[in-house]
Amino acid sequence: MPATHEISNQVPDLVGHDVAADPPLLEGLEREGAGWAREDLHVVGRLAGSALAAEWADAAHRNEPRLRTHDRVGHRVDEVDYDPAYEELTRVAVEHGFAGAPWADERPGAHVARAAGFLTWSQLEAGHGCPISMTYAVLPALRAAPELLATYGPGLTSRTHDPGLRVPSTKRGLLAGMGMTEKQGGSDVRANTTSAAPSADGTYLLTGHKWFTSAPMCDLFLVLAQAPHGLTCFLVPRVLPDGTRNTFRIQRLKDKLGNRSNASSEPEFEDTVAWRVGDEGRGVRTIIEMVACTRLDNALGSAAGMRAAVSRAAHHARYRSAFGRTLLEQPLMREVLADLTLESEAAVSLALRLAGAQDRAPRDEHEAAFRRIGVTLGKYWICKRQTAVVGEALECLGGNGYVEDSGMPRLFRESPLNSIWEGSGNVNALDLLRILAREPASLEAWRAEVSGVDDRIDAGRKEVEADLAHADERDARRLTERMAVLLSGALLVRHAPTAVADAYVSSRVAGDHGQAFGTLPRGVDVDALLARLPDTSRSA
Structure with missing residues (x-):
């Protein structure tokens, strides 16, 4: 066949550049006290602008997360499988300190450095940023439970991405999520109906359903539930200290407009073991x-x-x-x-x-x-x-x-x-x-x-x-x-x-x-x- 057209006046792919080569970003980094992080920011920026990272971002969205409720022989597992590219994006974010690491970094400007890096890396792909953000945010809430912070803080502030559901204390790094909203309440979390019954050993048993819980393969979740004295914050691990799976039945994954590389789930709790974070009835303040x-x-x-x-x-x-x-x-x-x-x-x-x-x-x-x-x-x-x-x-x-x-x-x-x-x-x-x-x-x-x-x-x-x-x-x-x-x-x-x-x-x-x-x-x-x-x- 004869050639029917020539390809001209088309734009080359936007790859091979440094995303951090951005005047307002670099000026803000210096101004807010984190100029010491400039070199690492450019490392992140060059990777974010690379052809390899662009392939990761594309694959993470085209190959969406898949829910597996049971294993081959019928055991309930409630796991979500991600494309390997999603795990690569998450790995880079954790290794560069965009998750919980700033809380263990005493240098002035540590949170600014983290913010500039998160802003740079998120330009590549936003979905994997959900568990990164939640891990960053969970740590200050855990100050209301010093024993839990001592147990899980080192994993949450780690710069090692260690995917897979295992006993949290055995892992080199942890990610955390949140289970706040319910279908009848949305932003009105005080309308939550998930119940928390105290046990003799100091734990609680949660029963209820959450409407939006993203990144369900995180190791830990902060969850709001109604305890005897009112709405209270709890920590829920996916795997209990004895190695058994906590009850975290994923009913389905949301079919969302965007953010499709990030799995958003509806988990159901039934006698799910939880540890209290803060006082009963003080969940919102926590x-x-x-x-x-x-x-x-x-x-x-x-x-x-x-x-x-x-x-x-x-x-x-x-x-x-x-x-x-x-x-x-x-x-x-x-x-x-x-x-x-x-x-x-x-x-x-x-x-x-x-x-x-x-x-x-x-x-x-x-x-x-x-x-x-x-x-x-x-x-x-x-x-x-x-x-x-x-x-x-x-x-x-x-x-x-x-x-x-x-x-x-x-x-x-x-x-x-x-x-x-x-x-x-x-x-x-x-x-x-x-x-x-x-x-x-x-x-x-x-x-x-x-x-x-x-x-x-x-x-x-x-x-x-x-x-x-x-x-x-x-x-x-x-x-x-x-x-x-x-x-x-x-x-x-x-x-x-x-x-x-x-x-x-x-x-x-x-x-x-x-x-x-x-x-x-x-x-x-x-x-x-x-x-x-x-x-x-x-x-x-």
Whole structure:
């Protein structure tokens, strides 16, 4: 047959680069006190940008987890089989300290280093990050049970990935999950009906059903259940100390929109052995620190998703031509990419600032107060922006972006997740109202962060303060958004190049911006914004 077409004007694969070669990321790493981790971050970045890692990410999603309820001869096993690529992604994350390792690292900036690495590695694939995040978040909750922390802490802070269900004390490394929500309650965990009956030996027997329990092959789970004195937190191991399997019957795996490399299950408990974490009736208070950590990772993960999408859009625009010029030379495309770059830089800067607060909170009162309100604001706003950013970035690729091979559909399917996980937008907005009412120090910390850097931000702050005098639930979302945008703007004014800060403040704070991306005010230095794009050139 004669040749029917020649292949030209197609974009090379985005591989062979350093994902960590990203100005806002590297500047934030230094600013928040973890410059010592730069070399390791680049090691992670080069691996995240490699062709091998791209193959892992693709395989982990195409070969989805499979549930095995029974073994060959009929024994109940309730195991989930993952593609080997998923285990490779998890191994890298654990070895580089993105799970529980920072809690055993006394260096200042350890949590910032972890956050920057997690943000970098998550750009490759988000699903395996679920057990990584949960392991990170479980450790502070275990402080309420010192004996359990002493027993399981070394495994949870290990940098060794040791998959498979065995007695936790015999393993070189552990991963932890959570079982909080039930079908009748969702975010209203106080409506949980799973019961916990105390036993004579100090353990409890749990009976009930959980609606969303992700990563069911983790070694340990924190679970909320109703004890005699109210909702209580418990630790549930998959394998008991005597080597027998704890009752953890997986009814099914969820068929989800995205995040498909990560198995999300419905486990059923029947006389499942559990150890109490914290006092009876204090379950919600026990998991507060855990919630703060997972919300931080929601923000980091969404910032990663944005940055990954913008990198792909910019890479496409550098190589694709139309009407005699590359897309990156087209004025409207430049406006869109500049606007997307600006939004994603604000997300990266805010997420790393929150990681800095996480790191310094134990020894700094301002940081502790700021962390409480800042994580709520960042989780709400960064996660909300992810879907809009990824959708616009996908459009930059045209029809090619709608094809699975481009990687954009997977990023788009992932984009709503973090806004839902660990409390939807409404839950976070209502949480902000509670913080404002009960924790005046947090409001003062926010005020200190945004004051005195720009007259337009100061004007916005005064408007917020006036609105607080009569705010009710209907105002919660508007307040959360406004406070997050002002905080992001103040961070950029303090730390980003002037052109970047002015573009953000004039468009997002002062309101000179349309409803779609690519509608920045006239006079914005587009070249300066595009210079902040990640460097996707091939590594040497």
